[in-house]
Amino acid sequence: GDSVTQMEGPVTLSEEAFLTINCTYTATGYPSLFWYVQYPGEGLQLLLKATKADDKGSNKGFEATYRKETTSFHLEKGSVQVSDSAVYFCALSLYNDYKLSFGAGTTVTVRA
Amino acid sequence: GAGVSQSPSNKVTEKGKDVELRCDPISGHTALYWYRQSLGQGLEFLIYFQGNSAPDKSGLPSDRFSAERTGGSVSTLTIQRTQQEDSAVYLCASSIPSSGNTIYFGEGSWLTVV
Numbered sequence: 341g342d343s344v345t346q347m348e349g350p351v352t353l354s355e356e357a358f359l360t361i362n363c364t365y366t367a368t369g370y371p372s373l374f375w376y377v378q379y380p381g382e383g384l385q386l387l388l389k390a391t392k393a394d395d396k397g398s399n400k401g402f403e404a405t406y407r408k409e410t411t412s413f414h415l416e417k418g419s420v421q422v423s424d425s426a427v428y429f430c431a432l433s434l435y436n437d438y439k440l441s442f443g444a445g446t447t448v449t450v451r452a
Numbered sequence: 453g454a455g456v457s458q459s460p461s462n463k464v465t466e467k468g469k470d471v472e473l474r475c476d477p478i479s480g481h482t483a484l485y486w487y488r489q490s491l492g493q494g495l496e497f498l499i500y501f502q503g504n505s506a507p508d509k510s511g512l513p514s515d516r517f518s519a520e521r522t523g524g525s526v527s528t529l530t531i532q533r534t535q536q537e538d539s540a541v542y543l544c545a546s547s548i549p550s551s552g553n554t555i556y557f558g559e560g561s562w563l564t565v566v
Contacts, residue, residue: 383558
């Protein structure tokens with residue numbers, strides 16, 4: 341079945357460090373790929389998305405590139421801040437199936 | 453309202469009782485989803501409504517769980533004879549179905565079964 345596997349956490353970083361969260365997927369078709377973020381005490385929010393191969397999604401300094409050849413959608417940020425502390429979820433959705441399939445989530449803590 | 457609204461935000465119930473969780477989607481969004489997020493777990497799909505089509509109930513964990521959507525808008529998730537393992541955050545989301553659809557989530561209803 342269609343699924344997403346993401347890097348297990350928790351991840352603890354210092355401010356201004358480089359962040360990478362790995363995400364790979366398995367899908368029978370051509371999915372759209374998403375990163376959602378859940379800040380402490382808040383609901384899930386869409387962080388970025390990419391709908392086809394080689395697309396790059398970006399938002400708030402975060403980037404992820406849809407790599408069909410490696411079936412990956414790794415999330416990166418060059419210089420994290422304390423406010424980036426959150427749980428990050430990778431997800432996919434097939435064109436004809438609007439359900440999102442989520443990874444298990446990666447907890448990121450950024451220390452000052 | 454501007455976003456997906458859920459109520460109650462917190463619910464503590466005794467084992468064996470029935471609970472109802474409500475979701476008010478974003479106006480104009482024809483697709484509505486329920487997900488469950490258990491402690492330390494990822495998000496588990498429960499049910500999906502799209503317009504007047506029959507709902508996709510493939511994620512409901514047991515027949516104690518049911519959901520309805522009245523008038524294509526507000527949805528209610530009902531859990532009958534609650535068990536402790538039902539304790540979780542129940543998330544509602546809505547969207548306008550399209551390629552690369554963006555799904556917007558509510559803040560969730562925290563359910564604790566004691």
